[in-house]
Amino acid sequence: MANTTDNKLKRKGMGAKASRRLSNFVIYVILILITVIWLFPFFGIVMESFKIDTQAMDGELFPKQWGFDNYIRLFKETDFIKWFINTAIMGVATAVFQTFFVLAMSYTLSRLRFKGRKALMNLMLILGMFPGFLTMILIYKVFSDLGLTMQMAPVGLVIVYCASSGMGYYVSKGFFDTIPKTLDEAARVDGATRWQVFYKVIMPLSGSIIIYTILMGFMAPWGDFMMASYIIHENSAGMSVAVGMYEWLSKTMLNSHYTMFCAAGVVVAIPVVAVFLALQKYYVEGVTGGAVKG
Amino acid sequence: MKQLSDLAYLKLNKFQRFWYNFLMFLAAIPRWFVGLCKRIGRAVADFFIDIKDGILDIGRTFKQGNWAVKLSFLIFGMGNLYYGQIMRGLFFLLFEVIFIVYMILPSGGIHWLSKGNWFQTGATIGNQQGHLEYDPIYDTDKWIPGDDSVKVLLYGLLTIIFIIAFIWTWRLQIKQCRICMDITAKGKKIKSGKEDLKSLLDDQFHKTLLSLPVIGILAFTVLPIIFMVLVAFTSYDAAHDGYSNLFSWVGLEHFNELFDFGQGGLGLAFGEILSWTLMWSFFATFSNYFLGMFVAIMINKKGIKLKKFWRTVLVMTIAIPQFVSLLYVSKMFDSSGIIGELIRDMGWLPQSMVDAHQYSLWANPTSAKILLIVINIWIGIPYIMLMATGILMNIPADLYESSRIDGASPWQQYTRITLPYMLFVTGPYLLTSFVGNLNNFNVIYLLTGGEPLNTEIGSAGGTVVGHTDLLITWLFKMTLGSTDSRYYMASIVGILIFVVCAVLSLIVYNVIPSTKNEEDFK
Structure with a gap:
């Protein structure tokens, strides 16, 4: 215009x-x-x-x-605090484990060469085309036998979020690809093992992508509804905020819970937005880097 | 279709080029198909050659090896132990012991495999049906548990994987015997266990790093997907949940049901949902893409102040968890929501909708679909804006400078410089985003939940279908409910989503003429 x-x-x-x-x-x-x-x-x-x-x-x-x-009603009359704590714990745990999984996968694929590397990447590409939710039917069945659903759902959900997170390696691999190979080679010539190259040379340079991965992991449980609602199975003690608050807008509860939903929304949004805006710089770096690399 | 020379290609305009690429793509399909067949044939041939070589190598190893190597054909790791690789040898031995014990235990591998009735159409999975039996002590009926089909299928699958792993390990330890023999023959030293461990942090570092992520993917993605693909050929649903009622192999019966366009078939529902899913993906992806780019260009224009502020405002929709923002926005447009009521009171609703007693935009299929795409713009623009900002900064400024001197208008600059560059760089991203929208559960489920319900095909085959349901929300709904969930249909839909994504990816990678565009641009 x-x-x-x-x-x-x-x-x-x-x-x-x-x-x-x-x-x-x-x-x-x-x-x-x-x-x-x-x-x-x-x-x-x-x-x-x-x-x-x-x-x-x-x-x-x-x-x-x-x-x-x-x-006041929110904190006194409902399980909201429980849900909030559940989600916060899930966020922190997911951030820790997911970061480890994603970094290990992306670093290896980016900077190490080994037999089967291409095959592994192709396998993950193909697996990524299946809707992830499909796996939940079996996982729910197994988890419910192991007691990791309902009130223990937060534990089960952290496992679900983290276990396959290696498949989301694209953004951080794009970042590792941009670090010059000569750094590794110089360190290798000086006698460093590959572990030392990883830990002492590359990791100190990768602060921004590590923070990006942590941020993504932390945000995941707050936004996920699909997997969470399936694993939680309408058990209030194990709910995350997303699943718990969704109920309040159902046709039967809407008229008595609508304004409370909004209050809860504000309470949820404040910490998440604060974390996000504080780390916004790294998020932007991740998004742009990942897109340019494809 | 004749292949054009580069010069002739450059003379074409944009649409002709696209058309040309499209025709070339169509023309290339037979060739591509032949190539694919050849490649598959070659891969199969290579596979058998590998097996032949492997068998020859195994034979040679057996013939040339000493007693320990010969023994390791039966007892894993004997060769390694003989050559001093105690750790590896014990590891192999342990694996064999575990395998054998697992297989012959009363509730072990053989037990599970034998119950599966694998792929016999009509046969149940598991042989013993659980049933009620009169219990005279308590004077009630008591549940006598039988087999659980889910468990039979799962453990059977695990056992098959275990057997494959066993054969692979057998081959691996024989290969290692061979390597040890070769090294000793040359008079060199064999790696000790300590060196093995050390190399895990050095030469074999990739194994250390990859072990956990790959195990996670195998256990939580590969295994469940294979399981669900098998379920597509069974009758696993709420009535036949495996525990209270065994389910059975049915072959392709349910695939036929999905493509049955008659009464009782799901063909119509599937067709409607698939076409809306594709339409939704198309509009959601490209509306976001172009508008997001437009916003990014505006914010980044020279002389615009408060750049950071505008960006932060937009990013708010990413920061606030989607279920809060989407659920609230959904209610905003409801008939008694802030905007919904405004629209109704002002009489902005079309007469046809009022006549049909549809008092909010969500109640009418067409308006609901349009509103979904509009709200998705609100959610989606910020991502593109951030991404485009980064890319725009990478475009060399002198391109704009020199084009301005040549008298190009801003619109020409946009179509000749910005857009081609963006398209070139973000081509793969467009595909990912298209596939992402195809599976965009959150936006649809939180905004409409698939409603308004499609009454014409609404109850096809017992599954309620909404006008705005995507394949993914349809799949989700099929797994819910304790009485009407149909897991076999969910897994068939899942497989079809995979097929759609795979076909799209193949087409896009073949049509995007990245090399030609690149030269264009330079």
């Missing part, structure tokens, strides 16, 4: 400076519009959470009466 205005102005014979100023003005208008659209739902959810005159949807943006009732 900005570009076409640019053209029209040129035909009218206005100066280049004035035309640029106008196109910048149009861009600002669009960006402000985007900001409003993007933040409106988040503003709405915060407003909703302060409503005390209703517990259902009333089609109003602003509360008629303000108060913290929803938050």
Whole structure:
């Protein structure tokens, strides 16, 4: 849109400076519009959470009466704290194990050469085309025999999130590919073993990708609904926030839990957004690096 | 179709080029197919040659080896022990002992394999049906457990894998005997156990690093997928859950049901869902791609201030967990939600929808689909924006400089420089993102849950189908519910999702003319 205005102005014979100023003005208008659209739902959810005159949807943006009732109810009357702690623990555990799995896989595929490397990558490419959820039917059956579902679901879910996470090696492999090979060679000539090259040469250079992997692992349990709802199987003690709060919007509970859902949403979003924005720089590096590498 | 020379190709315009590439792709299919057959044939031939060589090598080893090597054909690791590789030898020996004990235990490998009735259409998996029996002590019926088909199938599969591993290990330790013989013949020293361990951090470091991730993938992806592929040929569902009711092998019966377009078949439902899935992926991918790029260009334009602020605003949709934002947005457009009510009160709903008592955009199939794509833009643009920002910075600035001197308009700069560069760099990403959208469970399930329900084909074969259901949400719904879950159909749908993804990937990798575009660009 900005570009076409640019053209029209040129035909009218206005100066280049004035035309640029106008196109910048149009861009600002669009960006402000985007900001409003993007933040409106988040503003709405915060407003909703302060409503005390209703517990259902009333089609109003602003509360008629303000108060913290929803938050108080949330902590006093529901299992929300339990769900929140479950999810937080899952987030930390997933971050730790997933980082190890992903880094080990991507480092090996990027910087070591061995028999079967290509075959392994092809295998993972093919496996990636199956919907991951398909594996859950068997995993649920086995886990329920082992007692890793229902109230123990957080443990089972961490295993599910981490076990196959090596298949998501693409982004960090792209990063390792950009570190010059000569570094390894120099260290090898100096007598370092491959373990020492990994641990003393490459890892210190890979801070940003390690943080990116940790961030991805931490965010996974907060956003996952599909696997979690299957493993948890409607057992309140083992729920993650996503599964627990989804229930509140079901047709039977909607009218008594809607504003509380919004309050819970705010409580969930604050820590996750804080972590995310603090590490935003690394996230951006990961996304751009991964995309450019393909 | 004639192959054009480079010069003739460059004379074509964009659409002609695309058309040309497309035709070339079609023309190449027979050739590609022949090539594939040849390659498969060669691979099979190589495989048998390998086996022949292997057998010859094994024979030679047996003939030339001493008593220990000969013994290791029966007892694993004897050769290694003889040559002083105590650790390896004991390891092999232990493996053999475990294998034999596992196989002959009363509830071991042979037991499970014999119960499977493998691939006999009509036969149950497991032989003993659990049943109720009168218990005179408590004067009630008591459940006498029989076989569990799931367990029979799973342990049978594990046993087969174990047998393959056993044969492979047998071959491996004979190969090692051979290596030891060769090394001693040359008068060199054989690696000790200590050196073996050390090499795990050096020459064999990849084994150390890969062991856990690969075991994880084998156990939690490969094994379940093989299992589910087998399930597609059985009658595993809620009524036949394996424990209270054995399920059986049925061959291709359920595949036929999925492609049956008549009454009671799932053909219509499958066709509708597949076409909407492909349509959704297409629009979701490309709307995000172009709009995201557009936003990135705007933010990165020279003279625009607060770049970081605009970016952070957009990134909020990535930071906030999707189930919070999507569920809330879904309710926003509901008939009594903030925006839904506004739309209704202002009378913006089309008359046809009001007549049909559809008071929110979610109630009408067409408007629901459009709204899904629009909301997906809200969710998806930030990713593309971040990615495009990184790529745009990589485009050499002097390209723009010199094109401006030549009198190019910003639009021309965009179509001639920015877009080709972006497409070239992000070609593979577009494919990944298309496949990702194909399986985009969260957006669909949290926004609509597949509704509005499709009443015309709604109850086809007992499975409720919604207008906005994707294959993946359909699969998910088929596994839910204690009375009507149909695992065999879920696994067939899963296999078909795989087929769709694989075919798409093949086409895209063949049509994207990356080499030609690259020269174009330079």
